[in-house]
Amino acid sequence: MAQTAEPPQELHFVQYNHSLEAQYLPAIRALISKDLSEPYSIYVYRYFLCQWAHLCFMALSPVDGSLVGVIICKLEVHAVHSTPTRRGYIAMLATASPYRGRGVATALVKMAIDAMAVRKADEIVLETEEDNLSAMRLYERLGFLRSKKLHRYYLNGNSAYRLVLLLRSVDPDSSPGLGEGAITE
Amino acid sequence: MADFGIGVPDELARLSLGNGAEQQASRAPDMNSAGIVAVDITDRFSLAVKTLEPGELVKDEFFTLFESVGALEIMDPKMDSGCIKPGDEFEELYDVRQPLLPEEVLGIIDQLICHEMSWHLGYPLSQTLFTSVYVEALSMPNPVGIEQAIFVRDPKDKSNDQPMLQVLRAYCLGLLKACGYVNERVRAEHSYEEEDFVTNTYNRTLLANVPTDAIRAAITEAKGLLQKLRSDSGHSYRAEVIDALEVRLELRDIFLQATECPQYIKEPNLAQIPWQQGISLLPALKSTHHLCKPVDDSFSAKLQRKLASTIPPRPIVQLGFDDAFENLTRLFQDGLEIIGVLQYTDTQCLQACVSALQSKKPQPLVYVRTLLQTFLFDAMEVLGSMSIRQLIDDDLSIITLPASPLLDRANDEIEVVHDPRFIVSQQMEFFRQRAAQPFLDILRTLCQNRCRVRRTLCHTVRAWDNLQVDAEEVDQVVQAQLKESPLSHMFLDATQHADSLPLSLSSWAYFYKLRQMEWIVQLGFELEVYQGDELAGMYWYLNYLAKCRLRHLERIKSFTVRRAEEIRALKTHENVYAGLQTRQLERSLSFVRLSLLDAAATWELSDALSCLYTVLGRLGLVKPPGRPYSNDEFRYELRMKPFASIGLPELPSFEDFTAGTKQPGTSTDDILEYCERSLMGAKRAFETMTRLPPAESFSVGSHERWLGTAKNALKSCIAAGLVVKTIQVALRKREKADLKFKVEIPTPDKAYHDWWLIPKLTPLP
Structure with missing residues (x-):
């Protein structure tokens, strides 16, 4: 079993919804941009948050409700190669530095995986920087495998690994239906 | 081989793709037509917007992650390249007319070498060479002949005549022309835009309209100027700095010849000459770098504002001279080595040769890899003379x-x-x-x-x-x-x-x-x-x-x-x-x-x-x-x-x-x-x-590398044998307790062979 310490009991984990935008979007952007060489525009966040609010979770401080961690995902039918699959994608994950090493990120990833599994995701994928060993350890402890290495994937010239978690066997003969498009319930 | 991305970095990469050497300026559509009636919808729009919550997303099904990544927030200095901080100027005010010391020209040139190599390593011109005010002055407006390719676009302006500026100009001309050749080569062959190399030139032509002969003549002329200065006692320039400048001009000339080496595809010995010359000249480049006096002001990220691009401002790439020099050396060595594939023996030796070259660590630079492709496949002929039928x-x-x-x-x-x-x-x-x-x-x-x-x-x-x-x-x-x-x-x-x-x-x-x-x-x-x-x-x-x-x-x-x-x-x-x-x-x-x-x-x-x-x-x-x-x-x-x-x-x-x-x-x-x-x-x-000779190991042309790899595999066997022995001994001695070892699986760069990962056992107390 994952040997990560349980996240601090007192943290509140909240599913995002649009009514929280004014209160939390600036903090979400600030937390995520810290690790980015170039900030994403507000539309990148809204692209994810408005369509897949149910796949975005926040960890909040019980003291003042401030943002401690966040995960942002999407879930779509992916049909570029071969068999179409319902592919979940973890787009962004961040924990405020004072709270790192306490399992906050793991807890957020688990919530996202559970939410995507309920919505019948076949697989969940993400990319992580090749030298971000702690992120890779986190995902690999949960069951992700590195499927490929992506050369100079990031603007800073670093390469990435694509990590994949298979949630169900993908049968090439049964497809989830191409006409469905994005799942936006 | 298209592989569409799914993440934000994929989309960011796609953003800066669309580019031609010279783009047409976009014009507003012509609205003066009898069939078009303009209606002011401002009020209706304002009214409609009031029904929306702030931040609500209104989009059609064609609005994808790509579009959202392409959006910029105006007046955010990190996204809006036109956003000027209070008290700052929009234009870069560095004056290219100012007199330069030979040490300063040397400093600018060595910084340009760093930027050139950063570009070869995969960074865009916008964050490397195009941050030089001298490069910008020569590039824009696009010169249609060598006489227009001067720092101050007024031929009567006497500052153009300063010997040090003439030396710098000749260097920059050779540099930009060579970059043009490199860019053309990379575009012509198969590589991955953005991940391997960025071919975007942001509306600059890299001196496409200036003939190479004219540029080589300008380099020769500048070398003549330096020789004159050397014998002239009427100045205080140090001879070693003048020599160092000459080495750099010489290298530019050699590099230009090297980029033209595919024309000697049928005469590998001739094709090798500039690469060999470059290799013998490089030590003199390194040993004179300490004479440089940097001119940091002559590089500015602000120049990105002038480039035809919608990408946000990005910082100037900082590659140290030692790193740049190492890559430059590698470029010449690998360039020389790939010409070896032209000595065809048979298909298996050819495959072994290409494979050995490409498994080098670090891998040859993109330019060398595309040059190799040109040798292999140019004009539907393999290695310049064989048909594909012969090969198969x-x-x-x-x-x-x-x-x-x-x-x-x-x-x-x-x-x-x-x-x-x-x-x-x-x-x-x-x-x-x-x-x-x-x-x-x-x-x-x-x-x-x-x-x-x-x-x-x-x-x-x-x-x-x-x-x-x-x-x-x-x-x-x-x-x-x-x-x-x-x-x-x-x-x-x-x-x-x-x-x-x-x-x-x-x-x-x-x-x-x-x-x-x-x-x-x-x-x-x-x-x-x-x-x-x-x-x-x-x-x-x-x-x-x-x-x-x-x-x-x-x-x-x-x-x-x-x-x-x-x-x-x-x-x-x-x-x-x-x-x-x-x-x-x-x-x-x-x-x-x-x-x-x-x-x-x-x-x-x-x-x-x-x-x-x-x-x-x-x-x-x-x-x-x-x-x-x-x-x-x-x-x-x-x-x-x-x-x-x-x-x-x-x-x-x-x-x-x-x-x-x-x-x-x-x-x-x-x-x-x-x-x-x-x-x-x-x-x-x-x-x-x-023990097999080159012919029998099908490694003619790459035998040394092939042998090295085989010997490393042999070392892996021996190392694995030792690990097995260690475990056997420990198991024999073991009482009931577990074996006390720490196991480390080496990363390939620490293993004898990339493909054979032999675990390392360290006994624990």
Whole structure:
């Protein structure tokens, strides 16, 4: 079993919804941009948050409700190669530095995986920087495998690994239906 | 080979793709038409917007992640390149007319070298060379001739005449022209925009309209100026600085010649000259770098505002001179080395050569890799003179069709449509056309970055799977024809039972398919795709593939041997081709001997390592993570995805894989003993390989590298043997407690060989 310490009991984990935008979007952007060489525009966040609010979770401080961690995902039918699959994608994950090493990120990833599994995701994928060993350890402890290495994937010239978690066997003969498009319930 | 991304970085990369050397300025549409009635919708729009919550997303189904990433927030200094901080100027105010000391020119030039190499490493011009005000002054407006390519665009302005500015100008001209050549080369061949190299020139032409001869003349002229200064005592310039400047101008001239080396594709000795000259000049560049006086002001990120691009402002790339110099040296060394491929011996030596070059660490720069592609494939000819048919026939004659009537060019002369030779000729031509692309793709694929090599192989292996099926059909038609034909005596034995049909073409395709499947797994080790607890399984699968290759090679060998016997029987009679045929057969026998050795070595060593990691797993020294969201079967499915659709060799069942990886019925002692024996076998095979001369190891042109790799594999066997011994001794001594070792699995850069990861055991107190 994952040997990560349980996240601090007192943290509140909240599913995002649009009514929280004014209160939390600036903090979400600030937390995520810290690790980015170039900030994403507000539309990148809204692209994810408005369509897949149910796949975005926040960890909040019980003291003042401030943002401690966040995960942002999407879930779509992916049909570029071969068999179409319902592919979940973890787009962004961040924990405020004072709270790192306490399992906050793991807890957020688990919530996202559970939410995507309920919505019948076949697989969940993400990319992580090749030298971000702690992120890779986190995902690999949960069951992700590195499927490929992506050369100079990031603007800073670093390469990435694509990590994949298979949630169900993908049968090439049964497809989830191409006409469905994005799942936006 | 398109692989569409799914993440934000993919979309960011796509953003800056669209570019031509010179773009048309966009114009507002012409609205003065009788059919168009303009209506002011401001009020209606304002009203409609009031019904929305702030931040609500209004979009159609075509608004994708790409569009959202493309949006910029105006007045955010990190996104809006036109946003000016209070008190700052919009324009870069550096004056290119100002007088410069020779040390300062040297400083600017060496900084330009750093930027040039950053560009070669994959950073865009916007963050490298195009941050130089001198480069900008020469580039814009686009000069249509050498006389316009001056820093101050007023020919009467006397500042242009300053000797130091003339030296700097000549350097920059040579630099930009060379970059133009490099960019053209990279665009012409296969590489990956953004991940390998950024060819975007943001509306600058890199002096496309200025002839190279004029630029070389300007460099010569500037060198003359320096020589004059050297003999002139009326200034206080230091002679060593003047010399250093001359070295740099000389290097520019040499680099320009080097970029033109593809014109000597038929004369490799001439093509090598500038690369050799560059290598001998480089030490003088490094030893004079300390004389530089940097002029940091002459580089500015603000120049990005002038570039035709919507991308946000990005910082100037900082590459140190030592790093840049190392890359520049590598560029020249690798450039020289790739010309070696032009010395063609045969297809297998060529593949070995390309493969050896590309597995160098670090991998040759993109420019060198694209230059290699030009040599290989330019103008539908291979290496400047061979047709693709020659290449394919040569390869077939090495692997499965030595001294074969199928490759007899005389078949092409037959015009009688019922003549079997006519049909054979037709079928073979059909097959060549079918096989050309996949066959050339092997070489093309090897020229890509290592991550792409593995990803591309996952696709090409399927193409070879299909090729094998088509090849089998051709094999059968050809077989049927030859049975009736005067050539049939050559195959009399072979047609006695279906099993003994040579099926030469499909057999050839199967051989390559197996090789590629092995490469995919081996590159997985090299690129650190597998986790520690997966190694037992992945070496087990590699062993499975090597076994298939070995068996297949034994089959190929039996036909080659039989063919040799047939030819020997004919020799004394009327066979005029005996000499040529015997040589071909000897070559094929050499090749099959080498391949058998390689397959056996791979079989034994992968077998041993699979066993070793199984034992480490059993002893709890390599532990799998908890993985609450996964199970062994799903991970097997995911791992084997590239191979699942391949018909032959069949994918082992999950049960077989588990049994092979866990070896439930076998004791740890027995596994270790077996492991030792396999290592001995692998060692013997590698040792035999290292003793083969270049011709017999099919490594003419790259023998040293090939030998180095084989010796490293041998070292891996020895290292693995020591680990096995250590465990055996510890197990014998062990009382009830667990073995106290720390196991480290080395990253490939710390292993003897990228593909053979030997665990390191450290005893714990």
